[in-house]
Amino acid sequence: MEEAMGGSGGEAVREARLWKPLSGAAGESAKVQCRLCSHFCAIDDGGKGLCAVRQNQGGALKTLVYGLPSAISVDPVEKKPLYHFLPGSRTFSFGTMGCNMSCSFCQNAQLSQSPRLGRPATGHAVSPQALVDAAAQSGSKSISYTYSEPTVFFELVEDTARLARARGLKNILVTNGFMSPECLDALGTAQDGLIQAANVDLKAFTEAFYKDQCGARLAPVLANLAHMRALGWWLELTTLVIPGLNDGRAELAALAAFIARELGTDTPWHISRFHPAYRLLDTPVTPTETLLLAREQGHAAGLKYVYIGNASGAGFGDTRCGACGALLLEREGFQARGGLVDGCCGSCGTALPGVWA
Numbered sequence: 001m002e003e004a005m006g007g008s009g010g011e012a013v014r015e016a017r018l019w020k021p022l023s024g025a026a027g028e029s030a031k032v033q034c035r036l037c038s039h040f041c042a043i044d045d046g047g048k049g050l051c052a053v054r055q056n057q058g059g060a061l062k063t064l065v066y067g068l069p070s071a072i073s074v075d076p077v078e079k080k081p082l083y084h085f086l087p088g089s090r091t092f093s094f095g096t097m098g099c100n101m102s103c104s105f106c107q108n109a110q111l112s113q114s115p116r117l118g119r120p121a122t123g124h125a126v127s128p129q130a131l132v133d134a135a136a137q138s139g140s141k142s143i144s145y146t147y148s149e150p151t152v153f154f155e156l157v158e159d160t161a162r163l164a165r166a167r168g169l170k171n172i173l174v175t176n177g178f179m180s181p182e183c184l185d186a187l188g189t190a191q192d193g194l195i196q197a198a199n200v201d202l203k204a205f206t207e208a209f210y211k212d213q214c215g216a217r218l219a220p221v222l223a224n225l226a227h228m229r230a231l232g233w234w235l236e237l238t239t240l241v242i243p244g245l246n247d248g249r250a251e252l253a254a255l256a257a258f259i260a261r262e263l264g265t266d267t268p269w270h271i272s273r274f275h276p277a278y279r280l281l282d283t284p285v286t287p288t289e290t291l292l293l294a295r296e297q298g299h300a301a302g303l304k305y306v307y308i309g310n311a312s313g314a315g316f317g318d319t320r321c322g323a324c325g326a327l328l329l330e331r332e333g334f335q336a337r338g339g340l341v342d343g344c345c346g347s348c349g350t351a352l353p354g355v356w357a
């Protein structure tokens with residue numbers, strides 16, 4: 001895919017959006033504050049924010065990854081994972097380097113953490129127009145901003161998503177949900193703005209986990225989930241269940257209860273199996289019993305669509321009608337088939353929550 005798009009005119013450094021100069025003592029006037037994510041980094045001239053892909057250059061904040069995706073692919077939308085959004089369709093997917101979190105268990109650390117570790121952000125110089133052209137040519141129905149954290153390449157998301165909408169493509173964020181409220185407002189509503197759907201990682205349900213394992217905070221993520229819901233985005237949540245870190249019954253029950261209470265029982269929750277990665281190479285794979293325990297907590301909280309991912313087991317990825325229990329989408333790998341008719345149950349006619357056309 002990259003070869004097909006090579007040399008199509010991207011640029012890496014350009015003025016960032018969502019920042020302000022910080023007035024300080026004499027001689028400190030070149031300091032700026034990035035307003036893109038909930039870290040709200042205050043950055044001295046020449047310095048970079050925590051994500052390491054936004055830099056203060058002479059009193060103006062610059063993004064270092066505009067038009068510089070490092071990973072580009074065409075995926076089934078189920079891989080994001082989104083199970084209630086145009087099932088069976090392809091989504092053109094890309095991401096740049098950089099992340100505003102530093103998760104110890106990151107499954108994509110080479111992409112997300114390299115800039116933080118002092119390596120320059122690299123990628124393929126590609127313009128938003130070339131990305132949208134490639135997406136349309138690939139037969140995709142949507143573009144997914146994914147692989148690392150799309151918040152930190154916001155300017156590229158914004159320009160690409162605008163062109164994509166004009167081309168009839170939908171836009172999907174796969175995100176940790178730690179952006180700022182201003183960032184969400186800039187992305188706008190599902191109907192009139194840029195983003196129609198998101199898969200958001202709700203990584204745990206304690207501030208200690210977010211602080212110690214991710215270098216971030218839980219509270220802004222919870223507030224942003226409600227904000228995204230108010231913007232009308234189709235939302236699905238993912239929790240990677242890690243042995244010994246976020247797998248207690250009480251924590252899983254509280255997390256599931258939050259989803260049910262604040263986002264609604266129709267919100268799909270994806271429970272994902274952990275495999276050793278990055279700085280957690282000695283932590284074991286999540287046992288199947290733990291995944292089943294998490295699913296049990298989801299059902300007990302009233303969630304109608306709870307899925308187990310990164311694991312094989314009978315019915316782990318299947319969608320059943322929330323009213324009559326009929327099997328609507330039977331999933332093997334990322335393929336889906338079954339008794340969904342125009343977004344409704346083929347047996348009882350109840351509408352399945354989601355976006356189907």
Ligand code: SF4
Nearest residue numbers: 034037040041049051
């Ligand atoms: S995106 Fe977040 S981490 Fe990066 S500079 Fe802005 S506030 Fe800091």
